[in-house]
Amino acid sequence: MGKILDRFLLFIYSLVILIGSIIGLTVAFAWLPKDGVHKFIEDVYHDPFTAYLAIAILAVLALISLRLLYVSIRRTQVQAPxxxxxxxxxxxxxxxxxxxxxxxxxxxxxxxxxxxxxxxxxxxxxxxxxxxxxxxxxxxxxxxxxxxxxxxxxxxxxxxxxxxxxxxxxxxxxxxxxxxxxxxx
Missing domain, CATH: 3.30.70.1350 (Cation efflux protein, cytoplasmic domain)
Structure with a gap:
């Protein structure tokens, strides 16, 4: 069960990182209007719903990151049959x-x-x-x-x-x- 959950978390995490990378690239190449980016940042600072949504998403990503980091560095005890x-x-x-x-x-x-x-x-x-x-x-x-x-x-x-x-x-x-x-x- 743990391996299935870890694989699911890795899939979700990879998907979010991919979407974030695409958004970051569109901002870096100035494909998104500057006003839209500024409006989103202003909403994060002034609109409680947008701020709480951003906090929740980032907190979940941080927890998934910690879990995947733990899985990657823990020692697995493989016992010979x-x-x-x-x-x-x-x-x-x-x-x-x-x-x-x-x-x-x-x-x-x-x-x-x-x-x-x-x-x-x-x-x-x-x-x-x-x-x-x-x-x-x-x-x-x-x-x-x-x-x-x-x-x-x-x-x-x-x-x-x-x-x-x-x-x-x-x-x-x-x-x-x-x-x-x-x-x-």
Missing amino acids: FIAERTELGEFRISLETIENLSLKAATKVRGVKDLKVRVHVSPPGLDIEVRTIVDGERAIPELTDEIQTAVKSQIEEIAGYPVVSVSVYVANTVQSSAAARRVE
Whole structure:
């Protein structure tokens, strides 16, 4: 809700500044009659309605300015996503980056894997892990993906102690061995 309000205030503030800039430019270029500008200034000094209207508009702009200034200089606390577990001694947290690194460590031990990327999603029953890999093409892909899934699942459940619901493996490509590249030449 706060971000929506700040964006709305920024929109209103920018719109008022734009209109004020256009009016200022028209005065600077003498496109507005001098008598009209003098009359407005006189009204601000002598007509209570015009004075109160100007005071209200300027006070609102000052408040919006203070709010936007505060938003621009405050420190936002962005906390890295994590999973939390409670034990009889208290709570511990494990970052999703740690889970990703453990998954990478387990998957790189599988023979035939060349390049890996891992994403972890937290769901109520446990972790959903997505592994994107490039393989060497020398092993059967179903056997290789099964080994990756088993290695990642057991590594995370053993080391982190958190249940893994699924390990999805996407084989993006295969790499050619240097011997195959030489044969093509």
